[in-house]
Amino acid sequence: MSKTALITGASSGIGAVYAQRLAARGYDLVLVARRADRLSDLAARLQQDRSVSVRTIAADLSAETGMSSVETALRDQQIDLLINNAGMGPISSTADLSDEATAQTLALNITALTRLTRAALPGMRTRKSGTIVNIGSVLAFHALPVTSLYSATKAFVLTYSRGIQQEVAADGVHVQAVLPAGTITEFYDAAGVSIDNFDKSVFMTAEQLVDAALAGLDRGEEVTLPSVHDLDLWNTYDTARQNLFGGTQNGSPASRYAAA
Ligand SMILES: NC(=O)c1ccc[n+]([C@@H]2O[C@H](COP(=O)([O-])OP(=O)(O)OC[C@H]3O[C@@H](n4cnc5c(N)ncnc54)[C@H](OP(=O)(O)O)[C@@H]3O)[C@@H](O)[C@H]2O)c1
Numbered sequence: 001m002s003k004t005a006l007i008t009g010a011s012s013g014i015g016a017v018y019a020q021r022l023a024a025r026g027y028d029l030v031l032v033a034r035r036a037d038r039l040s041d042l043a044a045r046l047q048q049d050r051s052v053s054v055r056t057i058a059a060d061l062s063a064e065t066g067m068s069s070v071e072t073a074l075r076d077q078q079i080d081l082l083i084n085n086a087g088m089g090p091i092s093s094t095a096d097l098s099d100e101a102t103a104q105t106l107a108l109n110i111t112a113l114t115r116l117t118r119a120a121l122p123g124m125r126t127r128k129s130g131t132i133v134n135i136g137s138v139l140a141f142h143a144l145p146v147t148s149l150y151s152a153t154k155a156f157v158l159t160y161s162r163g164i165q166q167e168v169a170a171d172g173v174h175v176q177a178v179l180p181a182g183t184i185t186e187f188y189d190a191a192g193v194s195i196d197n198f199d200k201s202v203f204m205t206a207e208q209l210v211d212a213a214l215a216g217l218d219r220g221e222e223v224t225l226p227s228v229h230d231l232d233l234w235n236t237y238d239t240a241r242q243n244l245f246g247g248t249q250n251g252s253p254a255s256r257y258a259a260a
Helices: 013-024 036-050 064-076 099-127 148-171 187-191 206-218 231-247
Strands: 004-008 028-033 054-058 081-084 130-135 173-178
Touching (some): 004 064, 004 099, 013 028, 013 036, 013 206, 028 036, 036 054, 054 064, 099 130, 099 148, 099 173, 130 206, 148 173
Parallel strands (some): 004 081, 081 130
8 A cells, every 4th residue: 555645845945846756656645835826737737747635625724723633644544654844934133033033933934834743643653654754944043033944943843853853763653854055946935035145055856855754754763964974073063962962961050159
């Protein structure tokens, strides 16, 4: 029996490439985004070219009705692979960001990802099989004056993924956090800043990003950094993180804070 993948944010960019690559691997698909026309076009192409079954769900994942409709799909249908990809990243200072954009970013990047993960996990744990891919960002560990909110949401994605990995390690469920750097997609249009304002030499294509992420998944990676050539950079960072946490477990104030 063929496996089924549910991909959020499949109407463009990274999500649309995941749809193409997973269809090529024989996955049936459930494609989620707001733009129904884009999803239908992609579904028709994949059904014709790859002979896979494709269902589309037009849903706004920053709104309650959209989130709950996709939660229902995840509970009612066996989903073997969930790609939590939909995300937005307004490029703006906190002062200039509207309340509405702030709420939408938190809802889409954090609440929807959390709720869909929670909806997918019980079935996967019962079946002792399943994969969740959470698309974060290298901004998970770096904040700029115009990315405070976005960086913080992606730090959530990384930390949440790392915790869930430990929770489900014994259940046959794999969780991969993918941390892209600049990738050429419509993301920047949606963010309100043309991609032409950026140095393209540090950008890769969505195809390169997804192919690297899938190679990392095939290798069983828990955290995949497609653009990082020297893996020691990540290993050193992650070891330092663990050592820092160890250094917090003392139960007493550090001597530098002692009263003079
Ligand atoms: N591009 C980069 O440089 C970059 C770097 C690091 C991380 N990322 C991450 O990669 C992921 C994919 O982004 P992308 O680069 O492929 O950008 P994109 O081309 O703009 O794709 C974003 C996708 O998310 C969907 N989406 C946006 N708001 C939504 C909502 N409220 N409800 C449902 N779906 C929604 C969009 O579809 P609709 O508009 O049709 O709803 C679209 O399919 C995001 O999580 C992003 O944070 C991107």
